[in-house]
Amino acid sequence: MSETANVCDIIIFGGHGDLSLRKLIPALYHLCSDGYLAAPSRIIATSREETSREEHVALVREKLQLFLKSDCFIEEKWEAFEKKLEVVTLDLGIDESYEALANMLGEFPERERVNYLSTAPSFFGPICKALGHWGLITPQSRVVLEKPIGRDLVSSQAINDEVSRYFEEQAIFRIDHYLGKDTVQNIIAMRFSNMLFMPLWNGQDIDHIQITAAESVGLEGRHSYYEDYGAFRDMIQNHLMQLLCLVAMEPPCSLDADSIRDEKVKVLRSLRPFTPDDVREKTVRGRYKAGVIDAQKVPGYLEEGVSSDSNTETFAAVRVDVDNWRWKGVPFYLRTGKRMSKRYTEIVVQFKEVPYQIFANKGRCISPNRLVIMLQPEESIKLKIMTKTPGLSEQMHLQEMALDLNIPENAPRTPEAYERLLLDVIRNNATLFMRRDEVEAAWKWADPILSEWEAGAVPLKNYAAGSDGPSSSIAMIERDGRSWYEEL
Numbered sequence: 001m002s003e004t005a006n007v008c009d010i011i012i013f014g015g016h017g018d019l020s021l022r023k024l025i026p027a028l029y030h031l032c033s034d035g036y037l038a039a040p041s042r043i044i045a046t047s048r049e050e051t052s053r054e055e056h057v058a059l060v061r062e063k064l065q066l067f068l069k070s071d072c073f074i075e076e077k078w079e080a081f082e083k084k085l086e087v088v089t090l091d092l093g094i095d096e097s098y099e100a101l102a103n104m105l106g107e108f109p110e111r112e113r114v115n116y117l118s119t120a121p122s123f124f125g126p127i128c129k130a131l132g133h134w135g136l137i138t139p140q141s142r143v144v145l146e147k148p149i150g151r152d153l154v155s156s157q158a159i160n161d162e163v164s165r166y167f168e169e170q171a172i173f174r175i176d177h178y179l180g181k182d183t184v185q186n187i188i189a190m191r192f193s194n195m196l197f198m199p200l201w202n203g204q205d206i207d208h209i210q211i212t213a214a215e216s217v218g219l220e221g222r223h224s225y226y227e228d229y230g231a232f233r234d235m236i237q238n239h240l241m242q243l244l245c246l247v248a249m250e251p252p253c254s255l256d257a258d259s260i261r262d263e264k265v266k267v268l269r270s271l272r273p274f275t276p277d278d279v280r281e282k283t284v285r286g287r288y289k290a291g292v293i294d295a296q297k298v299p300g301y302l303e304e305g306v307s308s309d310s311n312t313e314t315f316a317a318v319r320v321d322v323d324n325w326r327w328k329g330v331p332f333y334l335r336t337g338k339r340m341s342k343r344y345t346e347i348v349v350q351f352k353e354v355p356y357q358i359f360a361n362k363g364r365c366i367s368p369n370r371l372v373i374m375l376q377p378e379e380s381i382k383l384k385i386m387t388k389t390p391g392l393s394e395q396m397h398l399q400e401m402a403l404d405l406n407i408p409e410n411a412p413r414t415p416e417a418y419e420r421l422l423l424d425v426i427r428n429n430a431t432l433f434m435r436r437d438e439v440e441a442a443w444k445w446a447d448p449i450l451s452e453w454e455a456g457a458v459p460l461k462n463y464a465a466g467s468d469g470p471s472s473s474i475a476m477i478e479r480d481g482r483s484w485y486e487e488l
Protein backbone atom coordinates (compact mmCIF):
# COMPACT_ATOMS: atom_id res chain seq x y z
CA MET A 1 0.00 0.00 0.00
CA SER A 2 1.40 3.39 -0.91
CA GLU A 3 1.12 6.26 1.54
CA THR A 4 -0.23 9.30 -0.27
CA ALA A 5 1.87 12.35 0.41
CA ASN A 6 0.41 15.78 1.13
CA VAL A 7 -1.43 17.72 -1.54
CA CYS A 8 1.13 19.91 -3.25
CA ASP A 9 1.88 22.08 -6.23
CA ILE A 10 5.02 21.00 -8.06
CA ILE A 11 6.37 23.74 -10.26
CA ILE A 12 8.98 22.69 -12.80
CA PHE A 13 10.99 25.66 -14.04
CA GLY A 14 12.36 24.63 -17.42
CA GLY A 15 9.33 22.36 -17.73
CA HIS A 16 9.80 21.72 -21.45
CA GLY A 17 13.52 21.03 -21.15
CA ASP A 18 15.13 17.66 -21.72
CA LEU A 19 15.49 16.70 -18.04
CA SER A 20 11.90 17.56 -17.29
CA LEU A 21 10.39 15.64 -20.19
CA ARG A 22 12.81 12.72 -20.08
CA LYS A 23 13.07 12.14 -16.31
CA LEU A 24 10.95 14.36 -14.04
CA ILE A 25 7.56 14.05 -15.69
CA PRO A 26 7.89 10.26 -16.20
CA ALA A 27 8.88 9.97 -12.52
CA LEU A 28 5.81 11.99 -11.50
CA TYR A 29 3.64 9.82 -13.73
CA HIS A 30 4.89 6.73 -11.87
CA LEU A 31 4.29 8.38 -8.49
CA CYS A 32 0.79 9.29 -9.57
CA SER A 33 0.08 5.80 -10.95
CA ASP A 34 1.35 4.18 -7.76
CA GLY A 35 -0.90 6.38 -5.65
CA TYR A 36 1.76 8.63 -4.12
CA LEU A 37 0.41 11.96 -5.38
CA ALA A 38 -2.64 13.26 -3.56
CA ALA A 39 -5.44 13.79 -6.06
CA PRO A 40 -5.73 17.61 -6.17
CA SER A 41 -1.94 18.09 -6.52
CA ARG A 42 -0.83 19.99 -9.59
CA ILE A 43 2.27 19.68 -11.78
CA ILE A 44 2.88 23.11 -13.25
CA ALA A 45 5.46 23.34 -16.02
CA THR A 46 6.87 26.68 -17.03
CA SER A 47 7.59 27.21 -20.69
CA ARG A 48 9.25 30.12 -22.47
CA GLU A 49 7.21 29.50 -25.60
CA GLU A 50 3.54 30.51 -25.48
CA THR A 51 1.85 27.13 -24.89
CA SER A 52 -1.80 26.27 -24.31
CA ARG A 53 -2.78 23.60 -21.81
CA GLU A 54 -3.95 21.35 -24.68
CA GLU A 55 -0.58 21.67 -26.42
CA HIS A 56 1.23 20.96 -23.18
CA VAL A 57 -0.86 17.89 -22.41
CA ALA A 58 -0.27 16.57 -25.95
CA LEU A 59 3.49 17.13 -25.60
CA VAL A 60 3.64 15.37 -22.22
CA ARG A 61 1.65 12.42 -23.57
CA GLU A 62 3.96 12.09 -26.57
CA LYS A 63 7.09 12.21 -24.39
CA LEU A 64 5.72 9.76 -21.84
CA GLN A 65 5.02 7.29 -24.62
CA LEU A 66 8.58 7.81 -25.79
CA PHE A 67 10.41 7.66 -22.47
CA LEU A 68 8.36 5.26 -20.34
CA LYS A 69 8.95 1.55 -20.65
CA SER A 70 6.39 0.26 -23.13
CA ASP A 71 4.09 -1.49 -20.65
CA CYS A 72 4.02 1.46 -18.22
CA PHE A 73 1.84 3.83 -20.24
CA ILE A 74 -1.67 2.85 -19.25
CA GLU A 75 -4.60 4.85 -20.57
CA GLU A 76 -6.56 4.98 -17.30
CA LYS A 77 -3.47 5.98 -15.30
CA TRP A 78 -2.79 8.67 -17.87
CA GLU A 79 -6.31 10.05 -17.46
CA ALA A 80 -5.68 10.60 -13.74
CA PHE A 81 -2.23 12.06 -14.38
CA GLU A 82 -3.34 14.36 -17.16
CA LYS A 83 -5.75 16.13 -14.79
CA LYS A 84 -2.80 17.32 -12.72
CA LEU A 85 -0.97 18.99 -15.63
CA GLU A 86 -0.80 22.75 -15.95
CA VAL A 87 1.47 25.06 -17.92
CA VAL A 88 2.38 28.72 -17.60
CA THR A 89 4.30 30.79 -20.08
CA LEU A 90 7.18 32.41 -18.29
CA ASP A 91 10.53 33.95 -19.17
CA LEU A 92 12.75 32.89 -16.28
CA GLY A 93 14.85 36.04 -16.28
CA ILE A 94 11.96 38.55 -16.48
CA ASP A 95 10.32 39.36 -13.20
CA GLU A 96 7.02 40.60 -14.66
CA SER A 97 6.45 37.35 -16.51
CA TYR A 98 5.83 35.50 -13.21
CA GLU A 99 2.37 37.02 -12.88
CA ALA A 100 0.51 34.08 -14.45
CA LEU A 101 2.30 31.68 -12.12
CA ALA A 102 1.53 33.90 -9.14
CA ASN A 103 -2.16 33.86 -10.06
CA MET A 104 -2.20 30.11 -10.44
CA LEU A 105 -0.41 29.45 -7.15
CA GLY A 106 -2.54 32.08 -5.42
CA GLU A 107 -5.60 29.83 -5.86
CA PHE A 108 -4.20 27.60 -3.06
CA PRO A 109 -1.95 29.76 -0.91
CA GLU A 110 -1.68 27.19 1.94
CA ARG A 111 -0.61 24.31 -0.26
CA GLU A 112 2.85 22.73 -0.04
CA ARG A 113 5.02 23.94 -2.94
CA VAL A 114 7.93 22.22 -4.59
CA ASN A 115 9.84 24.59 -6.88
CA TYR A 116 12.02 22.39 -9.07
CA LEU A 117 14.71 24.47 -10.84
CA SER A 118 15.48 22.31 -13.84
CA THR A 119 17.45 25.13 -15.46
CA ALA A 120 21.00 26.35 -15.91
CA PRO A 121 22.43 27.47 -12.54
CA SER A 122 22.62 31.05 -13.78
CA PHE A 123 18.81 31.15 -13.41
CA PHE A 124 18.71 29.90 -9.81
CA GLY A 125 19.21 33.39 -8.36
CA PRO A 126 16.76 35.20 -10.69
CA ILE A 127 14.04 32.57 -10.17
CA CYS A 128 14.33 32.71 -6.36
CA LYS A 129 14.34 36.50 -6.49
CA ALA A 130 11.20 36.58 -8.62
CA LEU A 131 9.46 34.05 -6.36
CA GLY A 132 10.35 36.28 -3.42
CA HIS A 133 9.18 39.42 -5.21
CA TRP A 134 5.80 37.88 -6.05
CA GLY A 135 5.34 36.59 -2.49
CA LEU A 136 5.36 32.98 -3.68
CA ILE A 137 7.71 31.65 -1.01
CA THR A 138 5.57 30.43 1.88
CA PRO A 139 6.60 28.41 4.94
CA GLN A 140 5.43 25.36 2.96
CA SER A 141 7.74 26.09 -0.01
CA ARG A 142 10.83 24.12 -0.94
CA VAL A 143 13.29 24.57 -3.75
CA VAL A 144 15.10 21.83 -5.62
CA LEU A 145 18.40 22.67 -7.31
CA GLU A 146 19.72 20.51 -10.09
CA LYS A 147 23.44 20.01 -10.38
CA PRO A 148 25.87 21.50 -11.31
CA ILE A 149 25.96 23.90 -8.38
CA GLY A 150 28.75 26.07 -9.70
CA ARG A 151 31.93 25.13 -11.52
CA ASP A 152 34.24 25.75 -8.55
CA LEU A 153 34.05 26.67 -4.89
CA VAL A 154 33.63 30.41 -5.45
CA SER A 155 30.83 30.10 -8.01
CA SER A 156 29.05 27.48 -5.91
CA GLN A 157 29.20 29.76 -2.87
CA ALA A 158 27.76 32.58 -4.96
CA ILE A 159 24.82 30.38 -6.05
CA ASN A 160 24.23 29.12 -2.52
CA ASP A 161 24.35 32.68 -1.17
CA GLU A 162 21.81 33.87 -3.71
CA VAL A 163 19.37 31.02 -3.09
CA SER A 164 19.72 31.27 0.68
CA ARG A 165 18.62 34.90 0.57
CA TYR A 166 15.14 33.53 -0.18
CA PHE A 167 15.05 29.96 1.19
CA GLU A 168 16.21 28.57 4.54
CA GLU A 169 18.81 25.78 4.26
CA GLN A 170 16.27 23.13 5.34
CA ALA A 171 14.02 24.15 2.42
CA ILE A 172 16.84 23.78 -0.15
CA PHE A 173 17.06 20.34 -1.76
CA ARG A 174 20.27 19.95 -3.80
CA ILE A 175 19.74 16.94 -5.96
CA ASP A 176 22.30 14.34 -6.97
CA HIS A 177 20.25 11.74 -8.75
CA TYR A 178 22.78 8.99 -7.97
CA LEU A 179 21.58 9.12 -4.37
CA GLY A 180 18.10 8.18 -5.53
CA LYS A 181 19.24 4.93 -7.13
CA ASP A 182 17.97 1.96 -5.16
CA THR A 183 21.33 0.20 -4.99
CA VAL A 184 22.97 3.34 -3.65
CA GLN A 185 20.57 3.29 -0.72
CA ASN A 186 21.36 -0.40 -0.43
CA ILE A 187 24.96 0.55 0.36
CA ILE A 188 23.68 2.13 3.56
CA ALA A 189 21.41 -0.84 4.28
CA MET A 190 24.13 -3.37 3.59
CA ARG A 191 26.85 -1.62 5.54
CA PHE A 192 24.84 -0.81 8.61
CA SER A 193 22.49 -3.76 8.96
CA ASN A 194 24.99 -6.61 8.54
CA MET A 195 27.56 -7.40 11.17
CA LEU A 196 29.48 -9.39 8.55
CA PHE A 197 31.06 -6.34 6.94
CA MET A 198 31.59 -4.23 10.03
CA PRO A 199 34.93 -5.65 11.23
CA LEU A 200 36.30 -5.91 7.66
CA TRP A 201 35.45 -2.40 6.52
CA ASN A 202 38.81 -0.73 7.00
CA GLY A 203 42.40 -0.52 5.82
CA GLN A 204 43.41 -3.70 7.63
CA ASP A 205 41.24 -5.89 5.43
CA ILE A 206 40.47 -3.82 2.35
CA ASP A 207 43.19 -3.31 -0.24
CA HIS A 208 41.52 -0.64 -2.34
CA ILE A 209 38.19 0.50 -3.77
CA GLN A 210 37.28 1.29 -7.37
CA ILE A 211 34.33 3.34 -8.57
CA THR A 212 33.61 3.38 -12.29
CA ALA A 213 30.82 5.18 -14.13
CA ALA A 214 31.21 4.34 -17.80
CA GLU A 215 28.80 5.50 -20.48
CA SER A 216 28.62 4.38 -24.07
CA VAL A 217 26.62 7.45 -25.09
CA GLY A 218 28.27 10.68 -26.18
CA LEU A 219 26.96 14.12 -25.36
CA GLU A 220 23.42 13.73 -26.69
CA GLY A 221 23.17 17.33 -27.86
CA ARG A 222 24.53 18.84 -24.61
CA HIS A 223 27.80 20.14 -26.07
CA SER A 224 27.49 23.71 -24.90
CA TYR A 225 26.91 22.62 -21.29
CA TYR A 226 29.60 19.95 -21.47
CA GLU A 227 32.24 22.24 -22.98
CA ASP A 228 31.97 24.34 -19.80
CA TYR A 229 32.08 21.43 -17.38
CA GLY A 230 33.78 18.28 -18.69
CA ALA A 231 33.79 14.82 -17.13
CA PHE A 232 35.33 15.77 -13.79
CA ARG A 233 32.80 18.47 -12.94
CA ASP A 234 29.92 16.57 -14.55
CA MET A 235 30.44 13.25 -12.75
CA ILE A 236 33.36 13.02 -10.33
CA GLN A 237 32.85 16.11 -8.16
CA ASN A 238 29.26 15.06 -7.45
CA HIS A 239 28.02 11.56 -8.37
CA LEU A 240 31.21 9.60 -7.80
CA MET A 241 32.12 11.63 -4.72
CA GLN A 242 28.71 10.87 -3.21
CA LEU A 243 29.25 7.15 -3.83
CA LEU A 244 32.67 7.41 -2.21
CA CYS A 245 31.14 9.11 0.82
CA LEU A 246 28.54 6.38 1.33
CA VAL A 247 31.18 3.68 1.08
CA ALA A 248 33.65 5.47 3.35
CA MET A 249 31.49 7.16 5.98
CA GLU A 250 31.29 6.13 9.63
CA PRO A 251 28.01 4.70 10.95
CA PRO A 252 25.58 7.60 11.40
CA CYS A 253 23.84 7.83 14.76
CA SER A 254 20.44 7.64 13.02
CA LEU A 255 18.97 7.75 9.53
CA ASP A 256 17.84 11.34 9.78
CA ALA A 257 19.06 13.76 7.15
CA ASP A 258 21.64 15.58 9.22
CA SER A 259 23.15 12.48 10.83
CA ILE A 260 23.90 11.01 7.41
CA ARG A 261 25.06 14.31 5.96
CA ASP A 262 27.31 14.97 8.96
CA GLU A 263 29.10 11.69 8.29
CA LYS A 264 29.42 12.34 4.56
CA VAL A 265 30.87 15.78 5.10
CA LYS A 266 33.47 14.31 7.47
CA VAL A 267 34.65 12.06 4.64
CA LEU A 268 34.85 15.02 2.25
CA ARG A 269 36.90 16.95 4.76
CA SER A 270 39.25 13.99 5.15
CA LEU A 271 40.10 13.82 1.45
CA ARG A 272 43.81 14.35 1.01
CA PRO A 273 44.38 17.68 -0.76
CA PHE A 274 46.18 17.48 -4.10
CA THR A 275 49.56 19.13 -4.60
CA PRO A 276 50.55 20.06 -8.18
CA ASP A 277 52.76 16.94 -8.27
CA ASP A 278 49.87 14.74 -7.11
CA VAL A 279 47.72 16.14 -9.90
CA ARG A 280 50.32 15.07 -12.48
CA GLU A 281 50.77 11.61 -10.95
CA LYS A 282 47.30 10.69 -9.77
CA THR A 283 44.92 12.11 -12.34
CA VAL A 284 44.20 11.32 -15.99
CA ARG A 285 42.25 13.27 -18.59
CA GLY A 286 41.05 11.85 -21.85
CA ARG A 287 38.99 12.75 -24.90
CA TYR A 288 37.39 10.29 -27.27
CA LYS A 289 38.26 10.13 -30.91
CA ALA A 290 36.25 8.31 -33.55
CA GLY A 291 35.63 4.63 -32.93
CA VAL A 292 33.08 1.84 -32.97
CA ILE A 293 30.45 1.10 -30.31
CA ASP A 294 28.02 -1.80 -30.69
CA ALA A 295 29.19 -2.25 -34.27
CA GLN A 296 28.29 1.38 -35.11
CA LYS A 297 30.89 3.95 -36.15
CA VAL A 298 30.79 7.02 -33.94
CA PRO A 299 32.57 10.34 -34.49
CA GLY A 300 35.21 11.80 -32.20
CA TYR A 301 34.43 14.64 -29.76
CA LEU A 302 36.03 17.26 -31.98
CA GLU A 303 34.00 16.12 -34.97
CA GLU A 304 30.73 16.88 -33.18
CA GLY A 305 30.68 20.63 -33.71
CA VAL A 306 32.97 21.51 -30.82
CA SER A 307 35.65 24.13 -31.37
CA SER A 308 38.95 22.57 -32.48
CA ASP A 309 40.82 24.27 -29.63
CA SER A 310 38.52 22.64 -27.02
CA ASN A 311 40.37 21.46 -23.93
CA THR A 312 37.43 19.61 -22.37
CA GLU A 313 37.90 16.07 -21.05
CA THR A 314 35.32 13.38 -21.74
CA PHE A 315 37.16 10.92 -19.48
CA ALA A 316 38.66 11.47 -16.06
CA ALA A 317 40.36 9.17 -13.58
CA VAL A 318 41.77 10.01 -10.19
CA ARG A 319 43.31 8.27 -7.20
CA VAL A 320 41.77 9.59 -4.01
CA ASP A 321 43.12 9.10 -0.49
CA VAL A 322 40.96 9.49 2.58
CA ASP A 323 43.12 10.56 5.48
CA ASN A 324 41.46 9.11 8.55
CA TRP A 325 41.95 6.11 10.83
CA ARG A 326 39.65 3.78 8.93
CA TRP A 327 41.01 4.38 5.45
CA LYS A 328 44.71 4.90 5.99
CA GLY A 329 46.56 3.21 3.12
CA VAL A 330 43.40 2.37 1.12
CA PRO A 331 43.28 4.22 -2.21
CA PHE A 332 39.98 4.91 -3.93
CA TYR A 333 40.29 4.86 -7.74
CA LEU A 334 37.56 6.78 -9.54
CA ARG A 335 36.99 6.92 -13.29
CA THR A 336 34.27 8.03 -15.63
CA GLY A 337 33.98 8.53 -19.35
CA LYS A 338 31.67 9.05 -22.29
CA ARG A 339 31.73 6.79 -25.35
CA MET A 340 33.30 3.91 -23.49
CA SER A 341 32.88 0.27 -24.54
CA LYS A 342 29.70 -0.21 -22.50
CA ARG A 343 27.47 1.48 -19.97
CA TYR A 344 28.02 0.40 -16.41
CA THR A 345 28.39 1.93 -12.98
CA GLU A 346 30.05 -0.19 -10.40
CA ILE A 347 31.79 -0.05 -7.04
CA VAL A 348 34.38 -2.74 -6.36
CA VAL A 349 35.62 -3.22 -2.83
CA GLN A 350 38.73 -5.36 -3.10
CA PHE A 351 39.82 -7.12 0.06
CA LYS A 352 43.44 -8.01 0.83
CA GLU A 353 44.95 -11.32 -0.18
CA VAL A 354 45.09 -14.12 2.38
CA PRO A 355 48.26 -13.74 4.45
CA TYR A 356 49.73 -17.09 3.40
CA GLN A 357 48.90 -19.28 0.43
CA ILE A 358 48.49 -23.02 1.10
CA PHE A 359 46.74 -23.94 -2.17
CA ALA A 360 48.76 -24.79 -5.28
CA ASN A 361 45.75 -24.22 -7.55
CA LYS A 362 47.64 -25.35 -10.67
CA GLY A 363 49.36 -22.03 -11.12
CA ARG A 364 46.04 -20.25 -11.47
CA CYS A 365 45.69 -17.14 -9.48
CA ILE A 366 43.71 -17.12 -6.28
CA SER A 367 41.69 -13.95 -6.45
CA PRO A 368 41.25 -11.76 -3.43
CA ASN A 369 37.64 -11.39 -2.25
CA ARG A 370 35.69 -8.63 -3.87
CA LEU A 371 32.38 -7.07 -3.14
CA VAL A 372 31.01 -5.87 -6.47
CA ILE A 373 28.13 -3.41 -6.26
CA MET A 374 26.62 -2.85 -9.68
CA LEU A 375 24.34 0.18 -10.00
CA GLN A 376 23.58 -0.16 -13.70
CA PRO A 377 22.69 -1.44 -16.22
CA GLU A 378 21.49 -4.07 -13.73
CA GLU A 379 21.34 -3.47 -10.02
CA SER A 380 23.17 -6.23 -8.20
CA ILE A 381 25.51 -6.96 -5.34
CA LYS A 382 27.93 -9.88 -5.56
CA LEU A 383 30.47 -11.14 -3.10
CA LYS A 384 33.27 -12.92 -4.93
CA ILE A 385 34.81 -15.72 -2.92
CA MET A 386 37.08 -18.71 -3.59
CA THR A 387 35.60 -22.20 -3.30
CA LYS A 388 36.70 -25.74 -4.11
CA THR A 389 36.18 -26.95 -7.67
CA PRO A 390 33.99 -30.08 -7.43
CA GLY A 391 35.75 -33.37 -8.18
CA LEU A 392 38.11 -36.02 -6.93
CA SER A 393 41.45 -34.56 -8.01
CA GLU A 394 44.23 -35.23 -5.56
CA GLN A 395 45.14 -31.62 -5.15
CA MET A 396 42.43 -29.27 -4.11
CA HIS A 397 41.65 -26.84 -6.92
CA LEU A 398 39.91 -23.56 -6.32
CA GLN A 399 37.56 -21.41 -8.31
CA GLU A 400 36.05 -18.00 -7.84
CA MET A 401 32.30 -18.02 -7.22
CA ALA A 402 29.87 -15.21 -6.56
CA LEU A 403 27.48 -15.04 -3.67
CA ASP A 404 24.75 -13.32 -5.54
CA LEU A 405 22.57 -10.86 -3.66
CA ASN A 406 20.55 -9.96 -6.72
CA ILE A 407 17.07 -8.63 -6.48
CA PRO A 408 14.77 -11.48 -7.53
CA GLU A 409 13.35 -11.18 -11.02
CA ASN A 410 9.74 -11.21 -9.81
CA ALA A 411 10.36 -8.35 -7.37
CA PRO A 412 8.21 -5.24 -7.88
CA ARG A 413 9.54 -2.65 -10.34
CA THR A 414 12.57 -0.80 -8.93
CA PRO A 415 11.67 2.89 -8.90
CA GLU A 416 13.79 5.30 -10.93
CA ALA A 417 16.10 7.60 -8.98
CA TYR A 418 13.96 10.67 -9.68
CA GLU A 419 10.82 8.98 -8.34
CA ARG A 420 12.44 8.39 -4.98
CA LEU A 421 13.93 11.89 -4.87
CA LEU A 422 10.79 13.75 -5.94
CA LEU A 423 8.74 11.85 -3.40
CA ASP A 424 11.28 12.69 -0.72
CA VAL A 425 11.00 16.40 -1.54
CA ILE A 426 7.22 16.15 -1.38
CA ARG A 427 7.56 14.38 1.98
CA ASN A 428 10.09 17.00 3.08
CA ASN A 429 12.80 14.42 3.75
CA ALA A 430 16.27 15.76 2.88
CA THR A 431 18.31 12.64 3.73
CA LEU A 432 19.22 11.93 0.10
CA PHE A 433 20.03 15.54 -0.78
CA MET A 434 23.29 17.43 -0.45
CA ARG A 435 23.72 20.02 2.21
CA ARG A 436 25.56 23.23 1.37
CA ASP A 437 28.69 22.26 3.33
CA GLU A 438 28.91 18.96 1.42
CA VAL A 439 28.80 20.61 -1.99
CA GLU A 440 31.37 23.17 -0.91
CA ALA A 441 33.70 20.59 0.66
CA ALA A 442 33.62 18.61 -2.59
CA TRP A 443 34.52 21.74 -4.58
CA LYS A 444 37.28 22.60 -2.15
CA TRP A 445 38.84 19.21 -2.83
CA ALA A 446 38.27 19.43 -6.60
CA ASP A 447 39.50 22.99 -7.17
CA PRO A 448 43.28 22.34 -7.05
CA ILE A 449 42.91 19.49 -9.54
CA LEU A 450 40.83 21.57 -11.91
CA SER A 451 43.09 24.60 -11.74
CA GLU A 452 46.18 22.48 -12.50
CA TRP A 453 44.31 20.95 -15.40
CA GLU A 454 43.31 24.36 -16.66
CA ALA A 455 46.96 25.45 -16.44
CA GLY A 456 47.82 22.55 -18.76
CA ALA A 457 49.64 20.35 -16.20
CA VAL A 458 47.93 17.15 -17.37
CA PRO A 459 47.64 16.75 -21.14
CA LEU A 460 44.47 15.37 -22.68
CA LYS A 461 45.04 11.80 -23.89
CA ASN A 462 43.03 10.44 -26.77
CA TYR A 463 41.08 7.22 -26.51
CA ALA A 464 39.11 5.46 -29.19
CA ALA A 465 35.35 5.58 -28.74
CA GLY A 466 34.33 2.07 -27.70
CA SER A 467 37.46 1.50 -25.58
CA ASP A 468 37.98 1.66 -21.82
CA GLY A 469 39.57 5.09 -21.86
CA PRO A 470 43.18 6.19 -22.37
CA SER A 471 46.02 3.80 -21.56
CA SER A 472 47.33 6.29 -19.01
CA SER A 473 44.39 5.39 -16.76
CA ILE A 474 45.56 1.77 -16.81
CA ALA A 475 49.12 2.96 -16.17
CA MET A 476 47.97 5.11 -13.24
CA ILE A 477 46.53 2.16 -11.31
CA GLU A 478 49.29 -0.23 -12.43
CA ARG A 479 51.93 2.06 -10.94
CA ASP A 480 50.38 1.10 -7.59
CA GLY A 481 50.59 -2.62 -8.47
CA ARG A 482 46.83 -2.89 -9.09
CA SER A 483 44.51 -3.11 -12.08
CA TRP A 484 41.00 -2.05 -13.03
CA TYR A 485 38.54 -4.81 -12.27
CA GLU A 486 37.11 -6.68 -15.26
CA GLU A 487 34.29 -9.16 -14.81
CA LEU A 488 35.52 -12.42 -16.37
Ligand code: BG6
Nearest residue numbers: 147177213215234235239345376
Ligand atom coordinates in the same frame (compact mmCIF):
# COMPACT_ATOMS: atom_id res chain seq x y z
C1 BG6 B 1 24.22 13.42 -15.33
C2 BG6 B 1 25.31 13.92 -16.21
O1 BG6 B 1 24.24 14.05 -14.08
O2 BG6 B 1 24.36 12.02 -15.15
C3 BG6 B 1 25.30 13.21 -17.54
O3 BG6 B 1 25.17 15.32 -16.39
C4 BG6 B 1 25.34 11.72 -17.34
O4 BG6 B 1 26.37 13.63 -18.36
C5 BG6 B 1 24.27 11.28 -16.36
O5 BG6 B 1 25.10 11.11 -18.61
C6 BG6 B 1 24.44 9.82 -16.02
O6 BG6 B 1 23.36 9.39 -15.25
P1 BG6 B 1 22.96 7.87 -15.21
O7 BG6 B 1 21.90 7.79 -14.17
O8 BG6 B 1 22.52 7.48 -16.58
O9 BG6 B 1 24.22 7.13 -14.82
